[in-house]
Amino acid sequence: MNVHDSERMAGLLSAAGYVPVDSVPEAVARATPAGDGGADVVVINTCSVREAAATRLFGNLGQLAEVKRSRPGMQIAVGGCLAQQMREHIVERAPWVDVVFGTHNIDVLPVLLERSRHNAAAAVEIEEALKVFPSTLPTKRESAYAAWVSISVGCNNTCTFCIVPSLRGKERDRRPGDILAEVEAVVADGAIEVTLLGQNVNSYGVGFGQRGAFADLLRACGRIEGLERVRFTSPHPAAFTDDVIDAMAQTDNVMESLHMPLQSGSDAILRAMRRSYRRDKFLGILSRVREQMPDAAITTDIIVGFPGETEEDFQRTLDVVEEARFTSAFTFLYSPRPGTPAADREDQVSPEVKQERYMRLIELQERISAENNRALLGRTLDVLIAEGEGRKDGETNRVSGRARDNRLVHVGLPDDLAAEQRPRPGDMVSVRVTHTAPHHLVADSAFDGDYHLRRTRAGDAWAARQGETGSAGGGVSLGMPSVRTQ
Incomplete structure (x- = not known):
């Protein structure tokens, strides 16, 4: 969601006459190690889910202060959840910041x-409620072949560890027709993959009184010509219904991947977190998903060391992880967020205990992830080639992308492969898995002749963007700077 918000910010700046700094060579030449990129305007979009975000923000601002002193006219703006939370205190701690704006008024x-x-x-301006629905704002999309589409903003849940509802506000749903119109528009622009975004996608439709609206939306996306892959994030176990499972299984372009946040395997901790589901319900959802989609890749979020968590509570989390066989897990040490009920509890778990438990959880999930991926050895997969997914692609002569179930796949290409057989970001390849690791798959089958390329209009869109920008960029990354021509 923050990445998509950054795309909106970049779109607003582009509409106002700003251009990406990487398209101005003389600006790029003055870039410093502070990460300014040589820009006249640096916009930092922030998160407040974990305490480390604030530390990182002020560390970055400190580095940018010296750059600003040597660059007359440079401006620094801070937006997002941490800006919504800290408001004018950001300027009090970093007086060289020029603009602070919140989650409800990106448009300004x-x-x-x-x-x-x-x-x-x-200039500090924070709104208490949403002024303009973000989806109506201009967008400079990061990818030519994949797009984020918001179906709702805000959250009606009251999890005791989470600051998001107080910063994003109550849930507001978009009308289905508006969502589908945006999906059709990005597909017309070349995208073949869309990810539907919401703090709790399963609650979609409550705002306009339509039960089953999310399942209906998935099926409607299945009828959009040219849309090959549909994903969504994030669902909430308490509101996850069987009609959504049916829609996933019966709609060809809805991918068999599911992110289902567990947070804890202990019913006592789930109750303290104010998560309105329990262990058995969670595992029941996973069982029903796999009944209809046996190959579904299920990922999760887990918090270690929530206040009051005992060794017995933590063991129950390990038991659920063992039983659930997650493809991967985003694991977090509990971080007290000011303004949340859990932060005020006196039974905080010590950092040493949290760290020890965290390492045990990581060890368990790494083993399961490795076993799950090893089972795919020799399997032929359809991979949508992406841009920037493989950090070492240049060294290994590989390209990288995502399989239908969202697993990361590194694809090896022979040196003598003809130019017309080399995939572009947005193109599809069918390859066989030859090696596995806990967090990725390797498909070097092209060296044995087992390789099929399908050039797509998404790849054409990517190539066209390179012609427009003169670089491999064209999008905006979270926190990256822009420059305004005077």
Whole structure:
């Protein structure tokens, strides 16, 4: 969601006459190790889910202070959840920041930059409620072949560890017709994959009184010509219904991948977290998903060391992980967030105990992930080639992408492969898995002739974007700077 918000910010800046710094060579030449990229305007989009985000923000701002002193006219803007939470305190701690804006008023970013420039003073503007639905704002999409599409904003849950509802507000749903129109528009622009976004996608439709609206939306996406892959995030176990499982299994372009946050395997901790489901319900959902989609890849979120968590509670989490056989897990040490009920509890778990439990959980999940991936050895997969997924692709002469179930696949290509047989980001390849690891698959079958390329209009869109930008970029990454031509 933060990445998609950054795309909206970049779209607003582009509409206001700003251009990405990497398209201005003379600006790039003055880039510093502070990460400014040589830009005149740096926008940092923040998160507040974990304490480390604030530490990182002010560390980055400290590095940018020296750059700003040596670059007259440079502006620094801070937006997102941490800005919504800290407000003017950001400027109090970092007086060289020019603009602070929150989650409810992304649309005012260009105006605030101009106001700060005109007044030679910081412009801080935070709204308590959403002013403009983000999906109506201009967007500079990061990818030519895949797109995020918001179906709702905000959250009605009251999890005791989570600060998001107080910063994002109550859930607001978009009308199905508006969502499908946006999906059709991004497909017309070349995208073949869409991810539907919501804090709790399963609650979609409550706002306009339509039960089963999310399952209906998935089926409607299945009827959009040219849309090959549909994903969604994130569901909530308490609201996950069988009609969604049916829609996933019966709609060809809805991928058999599911992110289902567990948080804890202990019913006592789930109750303390105010998570309105229990262990048995969670495992029952996974069982029903696998009944209809045996090859579904299921990932999860787990918090270690929630206040009051005993060794017995933690063991129950390990038991659920063993039984659930997650493809992978996003694991977090509990981080107290000011303003949440859990932060005020006196039974906080010590850092040493949290760390020890965390390492045991990681060890268990690494083993399960490795076993799950090893079972795919020799399997032929359809892989949508991506841009920037493989950090070492240049060294290994590979390209990388995602299988239908969202597993990361590194694809080996022979040196003598003809140019027309080399895939572009957005193209599809069918390859056989030759090696496995806990977090990725390797498919070097092209060296044995087992390789099929399907060039797509998404690949054409990517190639066209390279012609427009003159670089391999064209999108915006979280926290990356932009420059305004004067």
